[in-house]
Amino acid sequence: MTLIKKIFDFYLDASIHVALAIFSLVHVTALTLNINVPNALYFFIFFASISCYNFVKFGVEAEKYILVANTYQKNIQFFSLGCLLVAVYQLFFLPANVFLWLFILAVITGLYALPVLPKNKNFRSLSGLKILIVAAVWAGATVILPSVSVLDEISWNVKIETAQRFLFVLILLVPFEIRDLKYDSAALKTLPQRLGVKTTKMIGFVWTILFFLITFLKTDLEVAPIVVKTILFLTLIFVVYKTELEQKKYFSSFWVEAIPLFWWLLFIIWKKCII
Incomplete structure (x- = not known):
């Protein structure tokens, strides 16, 4: 059991779970827009x-963003390096028209993580920007x-899907923002720090309602997205409702981050059922 727990913790700590999400x-x-995404882009x-x-x-x-302190983090670092090499290899097989957007996302990610601002600060440390940047990059x-x-x-329809995905990620970040309230620096001025847990959850409910309603703005609305997003809407409402300051260890890091996988699974089941 200890070995299984170690493997599971490495699965979470090494960001494999979030990458699967x-x-x-x-x-x-791809399923929503009925497009065939190149396999190289999936792998990348x-x-x-x-x-x-x-x-x-x-x-x-x-x-200097290179040398980590302990053995466990070094293992994750070497694993990440291997993944980076695979990602770079996949670049050679990507369509040329993705590279501009890829460059934009890379710049945003770099500004988010690297200390490019005065006093060795990054954009992640700026008040209120953290969740907006994460949601934008995911979308x-x-x-x-x-x-x-x-x-x-x-x-x-792509614009609507992008806006909806942006809201979806914001909703998923609510449990993390509330969980990290005890650890985040006051300078971050996160939503729970500025508004409190209760108001942050109310904002999460509003985002969830908007996420669902945006579905009906699409021009070629099909049954599958409505059914799937209705179930997803109810799931997100439940998760925001159940979110508390004191959370069980894997509530956010596993269960909340598994919601994208649940969304994908719902779509797959629907496709199988109608066939």
Whole structure:
């Protein structure tokens, strides 16, 4: 049991779980927009997500963003390096029209993590910007990149899906923001710090309602997205409702981050059922 727990913790700490969540959202985009996303882009996003997330998580603790202190983090660092090499290899097989957006997302991620501001600060440390940047990068990586890899232009439905994905990630961040209230620096001025837990949850409910209603703005609305997003809407409402300051260890890090996988699974089940 101890070995299984160690493997599971490494799975979470090495950002494999969050990378699977991002990977699943790319496929949700493909299913929603009825497009065939290149396999190279799936692999690139999955392995690049592991590298980027671990760099953001552990880079701030490392000397010059390279040298980490303990053996466990070094193992994650070497694993991340391997994933980065796989991601770089996949770059050679990506469509040319994704590289501009890829560059924009890379710059935003770099500004988020690297100390480019005075007093060795990064954009992550600026008041209120943290969750907006994370949501924007997730929306860009899981909707814009797969869309431009296939489509010649960003259509109205792609814009709606991007806005909806942005809201979706904001909702998922609510439990994390509340969980980290005890640890975050007061300078971050996160939503729970400024408004309190109760008001933050109310904002989460509002975001969830908007997330669902935006579905009906699409031009070619199908039954599958409505059914799937109705179930997802109820799930998000329940998760925000159950979110508390004192959380069980895996509530946010596993169960909340598994919601994108649940969304993908709902779509797969629906597709199987109607066939």
